Amino acid sequence: METLRRIASALSDIVIDLDGVVYKGTKLIDGADAAIKMFRQNGKRVHFLTNSSAKGRVAVAERLCSLGVDCFAREVMTSATASAIYLQSVGYRNIFVIGEESLRNEIREYRIEVTDNPGKADALLVGLDSQFSYQKLADAMICLSNGCKFVICNRDASYPVDNGQRLPGCGPIVAAVEVASGRNADVDIGKPNKFMLDALLGDNYCSRNIAIVGDGLTSDMALAARIGSAGIYIDDSAKCACRHDDFFMFRSLYEFSAWLCRAL
Ligand SMILES: [Mg+2]
Numbered sequence: 001m002e003t004l005r006r007i008a009s010a011l012s013d014i015v016i017d018l019d020g021v022v023y024k025g026t027k028l029i030d031g032a033d034a035a036i037k038m039f040r041q042n043g044k045r046v047h048f049l050t051n052s053s054a055k056g057r058v059a060v061a062e063r064l065c066s067l068g069v070d071c072f073a074r075e076v077m078t079s080a081t082a083s084a085i086y087l088q089s090v091g092y093r094n095i096f097v098i099g100e101e102s103l104r105n106e107i108r109e110y111r112i113e114v115t116d117n118p119g120k121a122d123a124l125l126v127g128l129d130s131q132f133s134y135q136k137l138a139d140a141m142i143c144l145s146n147g148c149k150f151v152i153c154n155r156d157a158s159y160p161v162d163n164g165q166r167l168p169g170c171g172p173i174v175a176a177v178e179v180a181s182g183r184n185a186d187v188d189i190g191k192p193n194k195f196m197l198d199a200l201l202g203d204n205y206c207s208r209n210i211a212i213v214g215d216g217l218t219s220d221m222a223l224a225a226r227i228g229s230a231g232i233y234i235d236d237s238a239k240c241a242c243r244h245d246d247f248f249m250f251r252s253l254y255e256f257s258a259w260l261c262r263a264l
Contacts, residue, residue: 001241001259004248007230008263010209014039015197017214018050018060021234021253025162028067031254036069038257042264047200048076049212051190051219053099053127053153053170056106057081077200079153079170079190083125084110085199086189087151092123096143098136098173099127099153118142126177126185127153128170137180144181154190156219192222213253221247232256 016022022032039046048071050060057076064071080103087095087107094115097104104114107125115121124143129136144150156169170190178184189195191214201210213232214220224231224247231247234256241250241259250256 001243001248004230004243005263007208008260011044011211011230011260012209013045013047013201013205014211014213015047015049015200016253017191017216017220017234018048019052020160020215021213022048022064022069023067024160027162028069029252031252033068035253035257038261042261044260046071046075049191049196049200050077051079051154051156051170051196051216052159053079053083053103055080055102056084056109059102077196079196080106080127082196082199083107083127083151083153083189084112086187086195087112087123087125090149092149094121095123095125096121096139096148097125097127098132098140098177099125099129103127103153119146121146121148123149123151124177125151125153126170126174129173132173132176137176140177141181144177144183149187150177150181150183150185151187151189152185154219155188156190156216160215191216191219192226194223194227197223197227213256 036046058073060076061071061073084107088110094113096118097114107114118139121143152174153170155171157171158166158169160166207227207229210229211232212224212229215234221231221233233247233249236251238251
């Protein structure tokens with residue numbers, strides 16, 4: 001933990017994952033709101049970075065506010081909003097979307113057409129889809145056999161919900177499309193790739209002054225390692241806070257915030 005103590009005062013920005021760190025399902029995790037207040041009171045900028053494709057940044061900011069966490073939409077990035085920003089930046093016009101209606105709406109917010117005709121699409125976007133079906137898989141195959149760009153929101157295997165259970169994530173749906181079509185995704189928007197972080201913070205940040213906080217090893221901690229930032233791994237089943245080879249482990253966001261305040 002000594003290394004983290006040394007860099008605590010240099011940290012300017014704390015980038016926090018949401019599912020499993022701030023909330024589980026519809027419930028705020030104990031102390032997460034107090035932790036975020038403590039970071040801010042100690043002069044740290046707080047941002048929220050989620051692989052979730054189920055909501056855009058405005059809806060997530062509203063949800064955080066309703067749970068008692070003050071935040072502006074500009075402090076949030078989701079893989080739904082980041083996918084829309086990406087698709088707009090490369091100029092795709094007709095997108096076939098596997099995902100929730102909220103993902104389609106986020107794409108339309110950025111003035112991009114969402115098409116129901118897989119033969120007409122120039123890109124296929126795959127996000128988490130609770131109504132995923134054999135028919136949608138067949139439509140995705142038509143898109144990809146026509147040479148569509150293949151864009152995915154993330155490869156997360158699962159995500160936590162209220163009752164301690166986990167539900168299937170976007171990754172299993174992506175895997176089904178990849179196996180059926182024989183093509184690998186061309187672009188993966190979500191963590192551990194840094195596209196979402198760049199979309200959130202802009203070009204002008206220094207990785208050494210950032211902490212990436214999350215409960216995902218292959219997403220959050222892999223992103224921290226990739227950009228050379230401090231990784232703060234949250235594991236509520238851990239026995240104690242400790243240092244691992246590539247990251248620092250705490251049992252909750254609150255425990256990390258209390259530790260950080262003492263270190264400053
Ligand atoms: Mg998470």
